[in-house]
Amino acid sequence: MKIAEINRQDEMIYPGHNACPGCGAALAVRYLTKALGKNIVLVLTASCWSIISGMPPLTALKCPILHCPFPSAGSVGSGVRRGLNARGHHDTTVVVLAGDGGTFDIGLQALSGAAQRNEDYIFVCYDNEAYMNTGMQTSSATPFGARTNTAPYPLYKEGEKKDIMQIMAAHTVPYAATATVAFPADLEEKLKTAQKVKGFRFIHILAPCPPGWGTESSDTIEVSRLAVATGFFPLYEVRNGTNWKLTVPADIKSASLSQYLGLQRRFKEMDDRRLNELQHEINRDYQRLLDQVAKVTAETQQ
């Protein structure tokens, strides 16, 4: 799919929404709603998107949006799906949208419950790697070494970013995939694929946030691209928790981690020791992913 083609698709997002310039989260939802079409219901938990969506009776999207409390998204999605089924709306796609906080942290229990029950909807996490609605506090999706307002200088985020995809894969959900805004065709294809799958589907979208990350709003796509190229945020999908497939390979020769971090003021105080530690984590996880993919390839060739 070409970007020109994506641009020709119907817009589901209205101009004049409340996102900051260069907001990756707004872009992510723009693409995902284009991919899924008009017959969707969006369950939306507390996040920047609670604000982006506008103040009722205004709305930023051309589909029903049902807001819900912060920890509840996974469970509200279950109810909406089953309720729509009871009323005969089997064809409507239910999308639950949550930030990284509403997915990795406070929403994890509901997410896990819904995934385990194999609820028939698409859970989309747009990951801006912190609590942005409340002003950039650490979440368990914040990468090691980043500065946040709950880890201010000279502190920095200790501990690794939680690997939510491995957690979802361990739930053996029918479909899980990563995506990011610099690769809209990949993102759209994954959502279109997800829409055809029955049961629980999970999409993890890296969504750069200029004010939170300390990037230029004109750099959103470049930052997103570098996250993939460096192997920091690989683009892949996994079916039934076992069938791993890389969709856009990393391109380590073309991009370095310090180049990626250098565009983001939240990593300004990152020293070499921390940089090496983060690089080690990235290498280890990327290698594990390659091994998981290779295992599938080997099995299918047998």
Next chain:
Amino acid sequence: MAFQMISGSQAAATAVQRVGVDLVAAYPITPQTAIVEALADFSAKGELGGEFVSVESEYAALACCNGAAATGARVFTATASHGLAYMHEMIHWCSGARFPIVMVNVNRTIGAPWCLDPDQGDSLSQRDTGWLQLYCANAQEVFDMVIQAFIIAEELLLPCMVVFDGFYISHTYEAVDVADADQVRKLVGPPAFAPQVIPGQPGNLHGLSTGETHLKLVKDRHQTMLRLPVLFNKINKAFAKQFGRSYNILETQIPSGAKRAIVAAGATAETVRWALPVLADTGLIQLRVFRPFPAAEIRQVIEENELTELLVVDRNCSVGMGGIFAQELRSALYELPKPPQVRSLILAGGVDLTEQMLVDLLQTTGNEENFALRWGDEF
């Protein structure tokens, strides 16, 4: 009539089955567990009418009900104690969103320490969440109130909690007239409230609002809830026609000439009812509805009967203030030119109410120090 020897829990579950729901989402906790199991049983036999969802927490149970109700589905859940406390955020949300959800709460203490006895503090600490609260005194009332709760909730577009004491009601067996589903459905009808989520129709449901908007919405909920007394009478006229029995917001039993009454809600009201013959010149005011608080109705009973003394049985305690029913009652009486004396018996922790306690209490005179406040451990 179709009498069955069943527990209060079975009465609740049977009522839900008779009404017919699209979805039940629930999580087990003593002493509510038997309700969940009975509903799962109905579901396994294909008799529930809708789905039973085994969720991972009470919070999820109510959140799931919330999502389904948004689409216009009729839903039910049940919980108790820590489960209700754990739901707290969703309890507020459902009411603000005007979802007509029906929930049973089986009263139980909240720890620490762990305790299973039937303190009413769990439901009463959800007092200000915008839910209607109906208290039942026996298993028949449980069956009937659960049915009526669906009609009330869907008419007012407010969630409704049906409350009864753990063990005393949930686990004791009584003969209950469980009307068959046809009869119940004739009365209740299919869910008639409008869905909020309609595929294809854009809407920004329950997104950010201003304080001014919020005020208007709260005011509307308040004024809507105050419509209950009229609605309740209307429902009970139809109920009487269908089933030959009916209820009032306040159930009063005051012997002529009696100038004092015991005020009670839930199982203690039933105890008092049975004790009345041995309590000289004393009446009973059973509080069936706690939200909306039946202040005007209570004042009317007091004025008509010229009551001078009320003894309030509270199986709960708001630490730092005292019995919650007593407190609410006092504020309702404030408008009377000559309010009766209000005495309080606190059975927090869910301790038993005995006839002897009542006899002792009523012998205490106004000159004695412990006249106004007694605790259940003093007898």
